[in-house]
Structures are given as C-alpha cells and as structure tokens.
Amino acid sequence: MTTPAEIAARHTALDVESFTHVQRLLGTWGILADLSFSDLLVLAEVRGSGGSHMVVLGQVRPSTAATVLRADLVGQMIAVEDWPLAGESLASGELLSAIASLPVHVPGSALATEGGGDLVADLSETGEIPAVPPEASIECVPVRSGGDLVAVMVRVGAIGQTRRPGRLERVYRDLYQRLASMVASGTFPFPGEELATEDAPRVGDGLMVVDSEGRLTFASPNAVNALHRSGVNTALEGHRLAELGAESSAVDHALATGRPVIEEVERRSDAIMLLHCTPLIEDSSVTGAMVLVRDVTDLRRLDRLLLSKDAAIREVHHRVKNNLQTISALLRLQARRLDSVEGRLALREAERRVRSIAVVHEILSREPGDQVPFQQIVELLLRMAEDSVPPGVEVVFRMVGDAGEVSADIATPLSVVLAELLQNAVEHAFAIGIGTENEPPLAGSVELSMHNDGVRLSVSICDDGRGLPEGFDIDQTDSLGLSIVRDLVTSQLYGTITMRSGRIPAAPPEEPRGVSADLERSGTCVEIDIPVSMEDLG
Numbered sequence: 001m002t003t004p005a006e007i008a009a010r011h012t013a014l015d016v017e018s019f020t021h022v023q024r025l026l027g028t029w030g031i032l033a034d035l036s037f038s039d040l041l042v043l044a045e046v047r048g049s050g051g052s053h054m055v056v057l058g059q060v061r062p063s064t065a066a067t068v069l070r071a072d073l074v075g076q077m078i079a080v081e082d083w084p085l086a087g088e089s090l091a092s093g094e095l096l097s098a099i100a101s102l103p104v105h106v107p108g109s110a111l112a113t114e115g116g117g118d119l120v121a122d123l124s125e126t127g128e129i130p131a132v133p134p135e136a137s138i139e140c141v142p143v144r145s146g147g148d149l150v151a152v153m154v155r156v157g158a159i160g161q162t163r164r165p166g167r168l169e170r171v172y173r174d175l176y177q178r179l180a181s182m183v184a185s186g187t188f189p190f191p192g193e194e195l196a197t198e199d200a201p202r203v204g205d206g207l208m209v210v211d212s213e214g215r216l217t218f219a220s221p222n223a224v225n226a227l228h229r230s231g232v233n234t235a236l237e238g239h240r241l242a243e244l245g246a247e248s249s250a251v252d253h254a255l256a257t258g259r260p261v262i263e264e265v266e267r268r269s270d271a272i273m274l275l276h277c278t279p280l281i282e283d284s285s286v287t288g289a290m291v292l293v294r295d296v297t298d299l300r301r302l303d304r305l306l307l308s309k310d311a312a313i314r315e316v317h318h319r320v321k322n323n324l325q326t327i328s329a330l331l332r333l334q335a336r337r338l339d340s341v342e343g344r345l346a347l348r349e350a351e352r353r354v355r356s357i358a359v360v361h362e363i364l365s366r367e368p369g370d371q372v373p374f375q376q377i378v379e380l381l382l383r384m385a386e387d388s389v390p391p392g393v394e395v396v397f398r399m400v401g402d403a404g405e406v407s408a409d410i411a412t413p414l415s416v417v418l419a420e421l422l423q424n425a426v427e428h429a430f431a432i433g434i435g436t437e438n439e440p441p442l443a444g445s446v447e448l449s450m451h452n453d454g455v456r457l458s459v460s461i462c463d464d465g466r467g468l469p470e471g472f473d474i475d476q477t478d479s480l481g482l483s484i485v486r487d488l489v490t491s492q493l494y495g496t497i498t499m500r501s502g503r504i505p506a507a508p509p510e511e512p513r514g515v516s517a518d519l520e521r522s523g524t525c526v527e528i529d530i531p532v533s534m535e536d537l538g
C-alpha cells in the first residue's frame with residue numbers, strides 16, 4: 001500500500017507545509033464526502049510534467065450515499081487533457097462544476113477506460129457499479145494553503161436525480177458548499193488543527209448547524225436523539241444550546257475564535273457526548289458553525305472497563321511476585337538454619353530459581369499485556385547474576401543485541417533457563433576452587449547475546465572461563481541445573497540447545513589479574529534457539 005505521503009514525495013513538488021495542509025484535508029474530508037453525498041478525490045500536479053499531468057493523492061467515499069467510483073484511483077496519473085475541469089481549477093484557482101466523464105488510462109490495467117469505455121459498459125451490464133462512471137456531476141474545488149494553490153479536490157456525484165431533495169439533504173449540501181468555499185479560500189481545513197481521531201464524530205452520528213449567534217438552525221435526527229439522551233427534551237430550533245440546558249462552551253468558543261473546538265461533555269454520568277464544532281467562515285467572518293455530535297457513552301465505558309482490567313492484571317502479577325519473593329525469603333531463612341553444607345547450598349539454589357521467576361512477574365506487573373519486553377527481564381537477571389559473584393572473583397557481564405518482546409508463556413521458562421546458565425558461568429567458569437591453593441579464583445567475562453527477529457529468538461551465553469569438563473555432554477548430564485535447562489528448552493520452549501567449550505569469538509578480554517597468560521582457558525558457550533511466534537510453533 002502506498003500512502004499519500006509517499007505518492008506526494010515521489011510524484012509532486014509539494015513542500016512540507018503544503019502537503020501537511022493536504023493531509024489535514026484528507027484527515028477530515030470524510031465529513032465533506034458525507035455532506036455532499038459524493039465521492040471525493042484530491043489531485044496535485046505531477047512534478048516536472050509542466051502542468052500536463054496530475055496524480056491522485058487521496059480518495060474517499062460517502063457513508064451517506066452509494067459510491068459512484070468503484071475504482072481505487074489513489075496513485076493514478078491523470079492527464080490534464082482527460083480531466084480538463086480539474087486541470088483548469090488547479091491552474092486558475094476557480095471553483096468549477098460540470099457534467100463530464102472521467103477517463104482513466106492505466107496501461108496494462110483493467111482500469112483503462114475511454115470516456116466510459118468498454119470496461120464500464122461490461123460492468124454496467126452485470127449490474128455492478130462501474131469502476132469509473134461514464135458521466136458524473138463533477139465539481140472541482142481548488143485547495144489553497146497559505147495563499148498557494150496546492151491541489152484540487154474533485155467531487156464526483158451521481159447525476160440524474162429528479163426528485164426534490166428533502167430538508168436534511170438540502171442542509172447537508174449547503175453545508176458542503178460553505179465548507180468547499182472555505183477549502184478554496186484556504187480557511188478549511190484549519191491550519192494547525194489536530195488530525196481527527198478515530199472516535200471523532202462523523203455526519204451520521206449527529207449534526208447540528210448554528211447561526212452566528214449560536215442559535216440552532218438545524219439538528220439531524222441522530223443529533224436530536226443524542227441531545228435527548230443527555231437530557232434535552234425541548235423543541236430545539238431557534239434556541240441556543242445553552243438555553244436548552246446543554247450548556248457547552250465549545251460552540252461559543254468556536255464562534256468567538258473562528259477555530260474548531262472538540263469537547264467532551266458529560267452532563268450526566270450516563271451520557272457522554274463528543275462535540276466537534278467547526279466554525280463556518282465567509283470573507284473572514286464567522287457566519288455560524290457546524291456541530292457534529294457523537295454519543296460516546298458506551299465507548300468511554302468500555303475504555304474505563306479496559307483500563308480497570310489492565311490494572312487488575314497488573315495487580316495480580318504484583319501479588320504473584322510478592323508471594324514468590326516471600327517464598328524465596330523463607331527458603332533463605334531455612335537454609336541458614338541447616339548444618340549440612342549440601343542442604344544449605346540446595347536451598348539456596350531453590351531460592352535463586354524462585355527469584356528468577358519472580359522477575360518475570362515484576363516486569364508483567366509494570367507492563368501488562370501478552371507480550372513482555374524481555375530486555376527488561378534480562379537486565380534484572382544479569383543483576384542477579386552479578387550479585388551472586390563471590391568476593392574475590394571478578395566477572396564482567398556484557399549484553400549484546402536485544403531480546404525484543406516475547407509472550408508471557410515464553411518469558412517464564414526462558415528466564416529460569418538464563419538464570420541457570422548465568423549462574424553456572426559464575427560458579428563453574430570462574431569461582432570454583434576459591435580458597436584452594438592449586439586453583440586460584442579467576443576473573444573474566446560473560447557475554448550474553450540475544451537476537452529476536454519476531455519469528456525466532458537466538459541466545460548465546462559465552463564465558464572465557466575454565467571450559468567444560470572432559471567428555472561433558474549436555475544430553476547425557478543428569479545434574480539438576482542443566483537437566484532443568486534442557487527440559488525447559490526442548491519441551492516447553494520447543495527449541496534446541498547446544499553447549500561446547502570455546503572462547504568468545506569477539507572482544508577477547510584483557511588478561512585477568514592473578515592468572516598466568518599461558519593458563520589453559522577455553523571458555524564455554526551455550527547456544528539456544530527457540531521459536532517466538534505462534535505460526536512458527538505450527
């Protein structure tokens with residue numbers, strides 16, 4: 001998909017300011033399409049074409065009427081000789097209208113039509129809307145920004161309407177004309193107006209028109225409903241909104257300043273209205289305003305519910321983390337009371353394992369959601385490993401790459417695995433033999449590197465310590481730590497693990513203190529590869 005910004009940058013000479021204006025128009029023109037019951041296109045001159053070609057930057061369909069332009073013309077090049085009215089409007093800056101055809105020539109595409117050519121005829125036989133109508137009621141509105149002509153807006157409407165339009169339709173079309181003149185004079189869209197949000201009201205939600213005094217001259221049926229819901233029951237027209245009890249500063253403010261105003265009005269707790277007031281400007285004076293109103297009560301209720309659900313999930317993770325920390329504290333206390341060294345060590349290991357799970361819940365309590373920013377967990381795990389380095393040993397931890405985000409299901413077993421491997425590096429690569437004469441404590445570094453491409457996560461933990469014992473094989477070992485690691489990686493993370501002796505390839509560390517240079521130090525590398533996206537899990 002190509003965005004208007006990409007098309008503009010590639011094919012037009014619009015500067016940033018002009019394009020921002022066009023983009024602002026594209027952000028609010030759904031309202032214009034609805035009010036005019038027509039399809040709208042915006043075209044700008046193609047750079048270097050000497051005014052012979054235009055490119056379609058945007059297209060919008062009305063939600064109040066059937067579209068007459070089935071084709072998606074965004075990005076199409078249009079020769080000015082094919083759409084002379086648009087070309088003239090863009091060149092002269094005049095608002096022009098006529099009944100005309102809109103031939104589109106796209107080489108090699110089914111879109112190629114010649115004044116409503118074969119394709120159009122074929123399609124109309126099957127009863128479908130033609131890709132481009134053979135003839136339509138066309139109006140070209142020059143788009144001005146800061147005095148410059150930057151684009152042309154083309155309204156494409158159905159022709160052949162014979163019945164007399166009803167009041168609503170007349171009001172809407174009149175509003176469209178007032179706004180179209182503002183587009184042509186550069187007062188609409190309003191410079192600096194923030195782009196419409198997703199919940200911005202549209203014409204169908206409810207529309208009111210007020211005169212320059214703020215007196216209601218028209219309210220669409222949906223607007224009347226919305227006002228009723230917020231407690232306004234009197235007959236509406238001819239009154240100011242404030243007299244009706246719907247005191248809203250938005251309308252007054254828009255009329256006074258000539259700037260659009262968006263306001264959320266909560267008159268009763270069970271009715272929240274979003275008002276979007278657009279002042280109507282003619283010859284630099286405000287002649288009234290269009291007020292779009294949307295009942296957002298249900299939307300806001302949902303927002304609040306979602307917020308409180310998020311808070312609840314966070315709270316649960318927070319409590320789980322606290323409970324795990326309590327368990328690890330209990331294990332620590334119990335370990336202190338044991339006389340047997342072996343028992344004490346075992347309890348301490350258990351305590352550490354519980355803590356490595358607690359860190360996952362700590363992160364989840366900060367950022368709820370299915371995806372966990374694993375990098376934050378890694379940082380806590382590295383800190384835990386650093387804290388476990390015994391005095392007299394120096395180990396530098398390095399992190400390379402970024403773990404990215406993983407699902408909560410992966411985060412828990414993965415952090416137990418990493419904690420285990422980091423601990424092994426501390427215990428076996430460097431710290432072993434502390435205090436014995438023949439094996440002085442070592443110093444060195446551990447490098448944890450992670451790479452997550454959204455499909456697979458690869459992890460390697462390499463140290464430059466003592467290396468694995470002779471004949472060691474991770475698939476054969478029955479020691480607890482690596483058995484846990486192996487089982488978690490293969491059966492819970494559906495991944496693979498390899499473990500080998502070998503130095504860290506990059507960045508050999510400086511010669512550690514207290515070790516002679518010729519000491520045999522091969523180091524150890526563990527490599528893990530796991531799928532992180534559901535598709536890859538099959």
Ligand SMILES: Nc1ncnc2c1ncn2[C@@H]1O[C@H](COP(=O)(O)OP(=O)(O)OP(=O)(O)O)[C@@H](O)[C@H]1O
Nearest residue numbers: 349424425428429467468469479480481482483524
């Ligand atoms: N980074 C490493 N450098 C050198 N040897 C290692 C390294 N990691 C593991 N080993 C060797 O692998 C053995 C098995 O490790 P494992 O983690 O399974 O058990 P452990 O650490 O001895 O006990 P625990 O169950 O408390 O983790 C270790 O005893 C050690 O000899």
Ligand SMILES: [Mg+2]
Nearest residue numbers: 420424481482
């Ligand atoms: Mg271990």
